[in-house]
Amino acid sequence: MSEQMIEIQTKLYLYxxxxxxxxxxxKADDNWEFSMANNxxxxxxxxxxxPTNVTKxxxxxxxxxxxxxxxxxxxxxxxxxxxxAQSIIADELNYLVAFNPKRPRT
Known part of the structure; x- marks a missing residue:
C-alpha cells in the first residue's frame, strides 16, 4: 500500500x-485511546x-x-x-477504534 493512502487515512481519522x-x-486532559479491533x-x-470513532x-x-x-x-x-502485520491479518483486525476510557456509556 502506498504512503499516500496511509497519509489520507490518517488525515481523515484525525479530522x-x-x-x-x-x-x-x-477538555485538554481528555485523551483518546486506540485499539486495533476485529468486528x-x-x-x-x-x-x-x-463517543467512539470507528474506521474500517x-x-x-x-x-x-x-x-x-x-x-x-x-x-x-x-x-x-x-x-x-501477520497477526493483524490472522486476527482479522480491520478497525481502528478510538475511545475515551473516562467516558463509559451509561
Missing amino acids: DLANLAKEHGF AERISIQKNYF IVPEILLQVLNSVRTALKQSLAVKDAPD
Whole structure:
C-alpha cells in the first residue's frame, strides 16, 4: 500500500477525532485511546464507551495508520504486545477504534 493512502487515512481519522472531541466537549486532559479491533471487539468497545470513532482500514496499513495518528497526537508509539502485520491479518483486525476510557456509556 502506498504512503499516500496511509497519509489520507490518517488525515481523515484525525479530522473525525477533532470533530468528535469538539462536539462532546473534550477538555485538554481528555485523551483518546486506540485499539486495533476485529468486528466483535469493535462492537464491545462501542457498547461500553461513548463517543467512539470507528474506521474500517485494510489490515495491510492498519498499524501504520495507528502509528501516524499517535504521532500526530503526540502519543507514545511504544505499545507492549503490539501485533505485527501477520497477526493483524490472522486476527482479522480491520478497525481502528478510538475511545475515551473516562467516558463509559451509561
